[in-house]
Amino acid sequence: MKHICCIILCFCTSIGSYAQNFADYFQNKTLRVDYIFTGDATQQAIYLDELSQLPTWAGRQHHLSELPLEGNGQIIMKDLASKQCIYKTSFSSLFQEWLSTDEAKETAKGFENTFLLPYPKQPVEIEVTLYSPRKKTMATYKHIVRPNDILIHKRGVSHVTPHRYMLQSGNEKDCIDVAILAEGYTEKEMDIFYQDAQYTCESLFSYEPFRSMKGKFNIVAVASPSTDSGVSVPRENLWKETTVHSHFDTFYSDRYLTTSRVKSIHNALAGIPYEHIIILANTDVYGGGGIYNSYTLTTAHHPMFKPVVVHEFGHSFGGLADEYFYEDDVMTDTYPLDIEPWEQNISTQVNFASKWKDILPSGTPIPTPITERKEYPVGVYEGGGYSAKGIYRPAYDCRMKTNSYPEFCPVCQRAIRRMIKFYVP
The missing domain is CATH 3.40.390.10 (Collagenase (Catalytic Domain))
Structure with a gap:
């Protein structure tokens, strides 16, 4: 099946990002933001649904203005007074996957999306952006949140699920x-x-x-x-x-x-x-x-x-992306072959240096023939991201390819390890 999970190939910080102290800008609470993503295959929009306050913040308190993965959507929170970025996060959505279906060519729909952000001490501006598979902006929306707004719904206080x-x-x-x-x-x-x-x-x-x-x-x-x-x-x-x-x-x-x-x-x-x-x-x-x-x-x-x-x-x-593929299928609607995918475990070789080239054994043939899979546990094997041609995966088999394989390949393990260390240094 097709899964939406578009994310970046590497960990990076944005230009001008800086390390700030969590307590300078945020309370130990969560700002829950509910949006409606709407539209059809030709036109999309973002609308604010509801704001909620949760009792504690369980997210990261480090790398606040950095992205762990680029995603096919991003949220940027800025201090309203200084316009300084104080928090970033990224995501994928079912809505964006739906946009590639035949139904999206015929009708418009709205999808719920909820995100957890640290609760600001002072008014902030929040910007939400959706990107296409070609990394073009599809929709963007800005709004201001004032932390003392009486209409922010306080949840998780009187009733908590067992x-x-x-x-x-x-x-x-x-x-x-x-x-x-x-x-x-x-x-x-x-x-x-x-x-x-x-x-x-x-x-x-x-x-x-x-x-x-x-x-x-x-x-x-x-x-x-x-x-x-x-x-x-x-x-x-x-x-x-x-x-x-x-x-x-x-x-x-x-x-x-x-x-x-x-x-x-x-x-x-x-x-x-x-x-x-x-x-x-x-x-x-x-x-x-x-x-x-x-x-x-x-x-x-x-x-x-x-x-x-x-x-x-x-x-x-x-x-992580799916590493399986369908024979004789090139699903360019999901991963355009002239664009490097955001996922760390697949590549179109448009910018392979940003993927797992650094851990390839010297002399590894590119692409790597399946017949040599025992000699090259990490290689460049054609077939992945649902496409048999033009997209490459790092190992012949992996937990992201088949249910029977007993482990994540080395590239997927590195990607997961990086994510864990991003959240908890």
């Missing part, structure tokens, strides 16, 4: 906080959910570099109850009443399991420290999806659940 820590390595400041959310589990099925959350942790930390950097993470299981058991399967005319309203058949792809009701996800997590999200769906039907800096959503009871949840987290947390 939760239990699967792993607690330290406080929010020193660790990356991942929330595992229940989807399609009734009140009576929460013991099953907690067990599934434990399986998720066991699987995630069985892979490098998560295994050796386990002490950098907190994992909390959030027992959000659904009215119905299971999730919706539209092709079977099966619709369930569940916490985040997820369903298969996203963009008419049988196995693509997502939700466009992003506010429901964050409402269920209000009051619990979190940065990244894994949603477990109570079903044995195969499927899932991972959206960079948004969420991982995967089925919990399929036999391939354990490797799939790690693969999808590779998308949503690590910003």
Whole structure:
């Protein structure tokens, strides 16, 4: 299936960025910003939906004005008085993936998108920008947030969803906080959910570099109850009443399991420290999806659940691209072959020096023949990012290519390690 997860090839800082003290600009709270991304294949727009305040800030307190990955969308927060950039983040969205579908050529839609920002002490200007696969600006929107605005909704104070820590390595400041959310589990099925959350942790930390950097993470299981058991399967005319309203058949792809009701996800997590999200769906039907800096959503009871949840987290947390491909297919609508993709683990060779060229063994043939895969564990193998031709991956096989492969390739491991160190130096 096609996953949206467009991100940059390397870690970098923007021109003019600087290191600032978190406490100079921010309170220990979270500003939750809800937007609606709207439009069709020809025209897009961004609108502000709602502002919320959450009790604590679980995000990074370092590299505030830097981007970990470029993404296909960015948010920049500036101090209103000085116009100085004080925070940046990047993301991908289901909306931008939808823009490449036939439906987007015929109709316009709106998609919910929610982002977590540190809560400012003084008024700020926030700018949101969406980029096309060709890195052109599609839509941009600016608005001012005044921290004492009485219409900012205070959430997570009087009601907090029941939760239990699967792993607690330290406080929010020193660790990356991942929330595992229940989807399609009734009140009576929460013991099953907690067990599934434990399986998720066991699987995630069985892979490098998560295994050796386990002490950098907190994992909390959030027992959000659904009215119905299971999730919706539209092709079977099966619709369930569940916490985040997820369903298969996203963009008419049988196995693509997502939700466009992003506010429901964050409402269920209000009051619990979190940065990244894994949603477990109570079903044995195969499927899932991972959206960079948004969420991982995967089925919990399929036999391939354990490797799939790690693969999808590779998308949503690590910003990794899919390395599999379809024979005789060149999907230039996803990755134009004359543009270097943002993901660190695929390349069109337009700017290969910015990818994994630095770790290629001397004399590695480019492209690397599959017949020589044993000699070159890291190479330049054609086929990746859904395309059989013109896009290259760093290893013959990897956790981002097949469910059966037991580990991330060295390039993907490096990308994940860099991300962890960006959040928690």
